Amino acid sequence: xxxxxxxxxxxxxxxxxxEKGINPxxxxxxxxxxxxxxIKASFxxxxxxxxxxxLMSRRIQGKASxxxxxxxxxxxxxxxxxxxxxxxxDKSLYNDVYKKLLDIGDFIGIQGELFKxxxxxxxxxxxDFELLSKSIRPLPLPKTDKEGNTYDGFTDPEHRYxxxxxDLAVNPKVKEIFVKRxxxxxxxxxxxxxxxxxxxxxxxxxxxxxxxxxxxxxxxHNALDIPLYLRIANELYLKRLIVGGFDGVxxxxxxxxxEGMDRTHNPEFTAMEIYVAYKDxxxxxxxxxxxxxxxxxxxxGTTEATFGKHKVDFKAPYKRVTxxxxxxxxxxxxxxxxxxxxxxxxxxxxxxxxxETMGKGKLIDEIFGEKCEGNYIQPxxxxxxxxxxxxxxxxHRENPELTExxxxxxxxxxxxxxxxxxxxxxxxxxxxxxxxxxxEKGDDEATEFIDQDFLRALEYGMPPTxxxxxxxxxxxxxLTNNQSIQEVxxxxxxxxxxxxxxxxxEEKAVYQLLKDDENHNMDLIKEKSGLSNKKxxxxxxxxxxxxxxxxxxxxxxxxxxxx
Numbered sequence: 329x330x331x332x333x334x335x336x337x338x339x340x341x342x343x344x345x346x347e348k349g350i351n352p353x354x355x356x357x358x359x360x361x362x363x364x365x366x367i368k369a370s371f372x373x374x375x376x377x378x379x380x381x382x383l384m385s386r387r388i389q390g391k392a393s394x395x396x397x398x399x400x401x402x403x404x405x406x407x408x409x410x411x412x413x414x415x416x417x418d419k420s421l422y423n424d425v426y427k428k429l430l431d432i433g434d435f436i437g438i439q440g441e442l443f444k445x446x447x448x449x450x451x452x453x454x455x456d457f458e459l460l461s462k463s464i465r466p467l468p469l470p471k472t473d474k475e476g477n478t479y480d481g482f483t484d485p486e487h488r489y490x491x492x493x494x495d496l497a498v499n500p501k502v503k504e505i506f507v508k509r510x511x512x513x514x515x516x517x518x519x520x521x522x523x524x525x526x527x528x529x530x531x532x533x534x535x536x537x538x539x540x541x542x543x544x545x546x547x548x549h550n551a552l553d554i555p556l557y558l559r560i561a562n563e564l565y566l567k568r569l570i571v572g573g574f575d576g577v578x579x580x581x582x583x584x585x586x587e588g589m590d591r592t593h594n595p596e597f598t599a600m601e602i603y604v605a606y607k608d609x610x611x612x613x614x615x616x617x618x619x620x621x622x623x624x625x626x627x628x629g630t631t632e633a634t635f636g637k638h639k640v641d642f643k644a645p646y647k648r649v650t651x652x653x654x655x656x657x658x659x660x661x662x663x664x665x666x667x668x669x670x671x672x673x674x675x676x677x678x679x680x681x682x683x684e685t686m687g688k689g690k691l692i693d694e695i696f697g698e699k700c701e702g703n704y705i706q707p708x709x710x711x712x713x714x715x716x717x718x719x720x721x722x723x724h725r726e727n728p729e730l731t732e733x734x735x736x737x738x739x740x741x742x743x744x745x746x747x748x749x750x751x752x753x754x755x756x757x758x759x760x761x762x763x764x765x766x767x768e769k770g771d772d773e774a775t776e777f778i779d780q781d782f783l784r785a786l787e788y789g790m791p792p793t794x795x796x797x798x799x800x801x802x803x804x805x806x807l808t809n810n811q812s813i814q815e816v817x818x819x820x821x822x823x824x825x826x827x828x829x830x831x832x833x834e835e836k837a838v839y840q841l842l843k844d845d846e847n848h849n850m851d852l853i854k855e856k857s858g859l860s861n862k863k864x865x866x867x868x869x870x871x872x873x874x875x876x877x878x879x880x881x882x883x884x885x886x887x888x889x890x891x
Contacts, residue, residue, distance in 0.1 A: 330830055338464045341429045345462065350425065352462035358437045365401035371450050373443060379404070379452065380437040380460060382497065384469075388427055397438065397452075402500070405451045406438060413454055426457070433463030433497075469498050489814050490822050505816055508627050509804045513580060515626035519619055520602060525576035530565035532558060532582065538779045539563030539720070541763070542585040545595075558584035563720065563795065564782045566603045567749065570793050571785045578602035580800065591812045592741070595821050598800040607794040608748040609732045613709055616736060616744055616796060617644035620707070620803075627807050634809045635739050638705050646707040646736070651692070654700045654710055663692055663714065665729070671695075685770035689716030702740035709734045719759040719775070721747040743803050746796040753786035829874045834859060838867045842877060842890050850879070850886040 331339070345352050362377040381399035391410035396403050410422040430436070437460050440452040470481035481499075482488060488495040488502075495502050517527065535554065537544035539561030549556050562581040569577045580600050589595060604612075624631045624642035631643040649657075656662050661674050671691040675682045680698050682691065692714050704710070712724060713733040724730035732748035750756050760778045767776045804816045814820040831839065834857075841853050854864050868888075871877045878889050 332466075334466045335464060338431055338462070338466070341431065342462050342464060345425075345429055345459070348424075350459060352459055354458070354460065358458075358460060360437065363401040364397070364399050364404035367404055367442065367452070368402075368450060371442060371444075375442045376440070377442060377452060378437070378439050380435065382463075383430060383432055383434050383436055385432065391422070393426070394451075397436070398497075398500075405445075405449055406440065406454055407443075407445075407451050408454045408457075413456065421457075425459070430459065431463060431466070432469065433465075433467045434459060435461035435463075467498055468494055485812075485814065486822075489820050490825060492818055505804075505808050505810065506818065508808055509816060511627045512623055512800070512804050512807065515623045516600060516619065517580075519622050520576075520578050523576070525578055525602060525604065526574055528566070528569060528574075528577045528579050530559075530562045530579060530581070534559055536777045536779050538775065538777060538782065539565075541775050543587050545584050545586045560585055561599070561797075562601055563797070564779055566601055566795070567790060567793070568782065568785045570603050570605050571788055571790045575606070576602065576604040589821060591814075592802065592805075594801070594813050594817060597813075599797055600800055601795060601797045603749065603793055603795040605791045605793050608792065609711075609734055609746055609794055612746045612794040612796050613646075613648065613711075613734060614644075616709075616746065617646055617707075620644075620736075620744075623803075624807060627804075633807050635806050636809070636811060638739050640706060640738060640806065642707060646709055648709040648711055648734075649704075650712040651696060651710055651714070652712065652730075655692075655695055658700045658703060659695065661695070663695070685766075687716055687766050687769070689714060689718075690766075693717055701737060701742075704737035705739050708737045710737055716762075718747065719763050720750055720756075722750045722752075723755070738806055741802060741806075742799075743806065744796060744798045746794065749790070749793040749795050751786060751790040751793060753783055756786055757783055829876070831870070831874075832867070834863050835867045835870050838864075839871060839876060839890070842888055848887040848889050850888050853888060 342352055358378075358380055360378045360380045362379050364379070364381070367377060367379070379397065379399065381397040381404075384396045384398045384403065386393055386395035386408075393408040395406050395408060397406050408422065408426055410419055413422050413426070414420070437458050438452060438454050439456045440454045443451055443453050445451055468480075468482040468487075470478050472478050482495060488499070520527070533547070533549075533556045535556060537557040537560045540563070542560040544560050545558040547556050547558070548554070559581065560583055562579055562583070566577050566579060578600065580598060582596060583599050584596050586595065587593070604615075607615075620642045621631055621644050624633060631641055633640050633642065652663055659678060661678075663671065666674070666688075668688045668691065671688055672682055672686070675691050675695055678695065678699060680694050682694065686694070696710075711734040712727070712730045713721070713735075715721075715723060715729060715731050718731040718733045721731035721733045724732050734746050735742045736744035750759070757778075760775070760783075763775045764778065801813050801816055805811070805813060808816065810816055838853070838857055838859070841856055842848075845853055845856075857864060857867075859867065868877070868879070872879065876891055878891055880887055880889075
């Protein structure tokens with residue numbers, strides 16, 4: 329492992345600390361009694377405090393030093409004075425340990441007294457301190473020049489998501505997103521509990537991936553010698569519990585889908601599903617409005633949220649539009665009673681990409697997604713979906729071609745999906761068989777399995793039930809104004825980390841010139857580099873070998889660009 333100069337120096341300090349008999353990673357409990365927030369909330373001059381945290385900055389001026397300590401609640405200024413810390417003749421704790429052997433990023437514990445500086449800043453006068461954990465890798469802290477300009481911030485998403493621990497340490501605002509995420513879960517859980525519903529857990533490893541149409545992750549159970557699937561949805565298990573006699577059950581479930589990754593999809597995600605007996609989708613729409621109004625207020629203190637350029641208001645009630653009316657409004661085409669062939673031709677005429685594997689449901693879904701979905705900015709219920717799109721949903725009581733289903737759209741994205749649940753076991757079996765037919769036809773979003781045990785459960789009888797599913801990651805994106813799902817997941821799935829390429833100083837200099845230069849002219853960049861022909865050729869050869877640059881001809885000019 330190639331160590332940087334800073335890493336080598338910090339390891340040397342680590343060794344020196346041990347030589348001095350100081351354990352850089354002590355096991356003892358540290359009896360802190362305050363946080364930075366506690367101090368600021370109830371400041372009292374002269375009050376004794378014990379705090380701990382990470383050393384984030386310091387300004388050493390001889391025998392005195394101001395520093396900044398960061399704990400889980402924020403930052404507080406601390407003041408180190410040699411004579412306050414070292415009251416006897418031995419001044420090594422300050423002169424050697426603090427000044428020479430501590431680094432930015434180290435965790436320290438402090439005993440001290442509160443005072444205010446001449447400019448009124450709340451500060452801890454350090455009476456004693458101890459090292460709690462030595463940092464041997466420098467934090468990627470931003471730097472500020474004399475003019476107050478900040479640069480070298482830890483802002484690259486690739487690095488931030490991969491090293492979330494560093495991101496949280498140096499970008500405190502990131503933590504606020506995850507605090508709000510927890511507030512959302514707490515608010516939703518409290519809302520359900522106060523409504524009398526019961527939180528449950530259902531299997532993640534399943535013998536049949538059911539409850540949704542998605543490609544599953546597959547594993548193998550050695551003892552039973554059978555394939556198992558990571559859960560794509562928990563719907564069918566929760567309905568089994570309604571069959572068993574629970575009136576209302578909900579679960580926050582980790583689901584897994586072996587599909588694409590983008591700004592709104594991660595292969596591992598969190599969904600909430602709730603099922604309530606003796607209710608229908610009309611009741612569930614009212615319930616959902618109240619739920620989301622409560623959650624928005626609990627997270628942000630208001631029903632309003634900003635998402636990109638849009639201001640969204642989660643205050644109930646929400647507009648309700650049937651899918652048929654939505655498609656008519658934005659395309660002029662009425663899907664009512666249309667055959668698969670007619671829908672296929674209509675979609676083609678609208679410029680929608682279609683293929684022969686698509687059934688009626690998929691065609692209608694594509695038309696709505698392409699032509700209608702993006703128009704709904706404020707929370708809007710899209711209701712009464714065609715039967716072909718909803719294999720687990722009850723047939724509409726007034727129109728047998730439709731189902732009693734809604735999706736809640738916000739800023740052109742679906743954040744909730746709900747049904748009057750299908751509880752007719754014979755109808756359910758027929759729907760499953762139709763899904764199998766579509767899968768055999770080539771529809772990769774149709775389910776390839778029939779859950780015979782779930783059908784058996786329905787045959788025992790399930791009361792009228794309404795179910796609701798909410799994508800929790802997407803909902804918190806809306807409530808925190810984040811366009812990317814990676815921003816609201818502590819550890820999003822990432823491509824394998826590329827092996828770090830070791831470059832010479834000449835190669836680093838050339839690569840930086842290429843990053844900074846928008847012209848890409850090879851001769852100009854070579855001239856700026858100041859390298860000899862031999863060193864220039866060697867640097868280019870190495871950068872091309874590591875696939876870091878492209879060399880190409882544009883007209884009569886040779887150009888270079890960063891990959």
